[in-house]
Amino acid sequence: MNTERWNNILAFDLDFPQAEYGFSVRLANENNWNKNFTQKAITEYKKFMYLAATADAMVSPSEIVDTVWHQHLIFTQSYQAFCAILGKNVQHIPSTKNKAEFEKFKLAAERTTKLYNASFGDQPKEIWSALTIYDGLHLAKGRVKIRTILVIGILSFIALATPFYFLLKPLYVQIDNPYFLIGFLVLTTLTLLGLEAFNKRQFKKIVQYFDRNNFIFDLQPSELIYLKSRQLTNVIHTSVNELINNNALRVNENASIEMSGFGTADTLEQLQIANEVNDAGVITYPALLKRLLLKPVFYTVASCMDAFRKYVIRSEKFTHLFLANFTGLLFLLMLVFTRLVTGVLRDKPVTLIILIITVFIAVIVLYLHRLVNKLFSTTIPDLYKATVLPNIDTNANWQWLYFLSGNVVLAAPTLVLINSLEKNKYNGGDSTGGSSCGSSCGSSCSSCGGCGGD
Known part of the structure; x- marks a missing residue:
């Protein structure tokens, strides 16, 4: 050599x-x-x-x-x-x-x-x-999309409503309130607890099949911060905080920012922030964030993690998991909906049942939304805390502390800037707390055979 x-x-x-x-x-x-x-x-x-x-x-x-x-x-x-x-x-x-x-x-x-x-x-x-x-994730692409599962589930619910009514009517006419309501609440609680345990096991199985040399075990703290919160502003907060700790950024009494003339910008992210502040001279934090959210060095973090999320969500293992949860929740909804129909046809008071159905539909929506996010907001961060971070010198990169502890490790001037964001939103200013950017994603060129010749 x-x-x-x-x-x-x-x-x-x-x-x-x-x-x-x-x-x-x-x-x-x-x-x-x-x-x-x-x-x-x-x-x-x-x-x-x-x-x-x-x-x-x-x-x-x-x-x-x-x-x-x-x-x-x-x-x-x-x-x-x-x-x-x-x-x-x-x-x-x-x-x-x-x-x-x-x-x-x-x-x-x-x-x-x-x-x-x-x-x-x-x-x-x-x-x-x-x-x-993504090859090392060992996730085959699902045959149907979650959107399709939702549509088929709703249509199946409508189609099965009549058979369920005739099946359950003989039982329901013999059960008075509050016994039905108590039984439904108990059954719902047990079902949700069972689904939670089932989901936890399935998420662990999904992660266990990932190759240990796969990219998901070699993420930057900024990427995990975004994956966990889906707030790109949190990623920017960390680099701004580093510049403040390095005395490169000065926060004024009115929560505006300017370069101090001291300290250094050591990373591409810090250099981008320093360039924007230098160009502006003095700038408010909401205005700075609005600029930074459009910069490639930041929105690339969101693009990568969002693409990973989409890949997993479209996988066969995840769609099967989603289908199992959706089916269980629809079954519970069918039970209470059939009770409503039975009551209406028998001229019974149904106001409470209508209220319960409304609340339960909201529970279904929130639960499924949480299910879609849980692998990324909880399972993978917990995996890092348990198996990856013990083998990493977290003191070598301050952002690991932010990933582990959140805002409590930020410097006081950084917290002042974050508070200025809340005041800006309260006063009707521009919101800069979006989850991701609108960047476009390109694909790589096709493969080639090789190289040769001088």
Whole structure:
């Protein structure tokens, strides 16, 4: 291995010169990759390009490495500078998918694995074997969407209402209130408790099937903060707090913000905040948040986590879980609805039953909404607390403390800024507490066969 050449390749900064929508941010956003996975994919791309520059024959990238390569080709000046360091103008040869080329690219892939193992050790499966970032989750796509389940459930409820009425009427005419109401409340309580225990077990099973080298076990605290709360403003609060603690930001008595002239901005997020405050001179926190929510370095966090949520929610395991809960709740609703119909047809007082049905429908809506969010707001954060964080130096990144404890770890000036948001909302100002952004998500280019030739 040519150590000097590899060190130069490894040191090459694909984000130079820094830009608001630079290489790594764009790569993450357009492919819905989280930050650590993006950096890992870039490192593996550099390893592949080292092999391409030093091999005597054609080598072939994985799907994910090829995605990085396609992205780098768009940054023409950076790619030319990179090839200069490689010492070779590495050409991208797209696959035509014909049978004549199949054997050639197969041999190239095998050659790549051997060369990689000789130079760098074992290939990480999440980069070299997976087709997408989600492969290690082992979640097959569901055959029906949740929206379809809801529609079919409501139609089935309507269709079964008459048979249920005739089935339950002989029993209901013999049960007076309050015995029915007491029995219904007891049955509802037991059903909800049973569903809670069932859901907890099923969520744990879903997570247990995730590969330990999958991206979900390598999230940034900011990504977990958003996944847990779906409030991008919470992610921004952490970077603002870091700048305040570094004495780079000054909070004035009227809750406006300006740069202090001291301290430093160390991360892309902090640099973005510093640039916005510098441009404004003095700015209120609601106005600053309104700007920052539109910046790629922040909304990419929301895009990645929202894409992960959508992938899981559309999976077969989750749709089956949702169906089981929805069916159980509809059955309870059918019991009380049939009681209502029986009472109306017998000219009995039904005001209380109508009230119970109204409340129970609201309970169903809230319960199902909570079910959709529980895996992300509770199960995965609890997984990190129990199995991931004990192996991480949380003191190395202050944001872990915010993930664990919330606002209590924020500096006093940061809390003043957050309070100014509440006052702004109360006074009818613009709300900046939305859950996510409206960024568009691009897809990666199709795979290629490999590279070759000078």
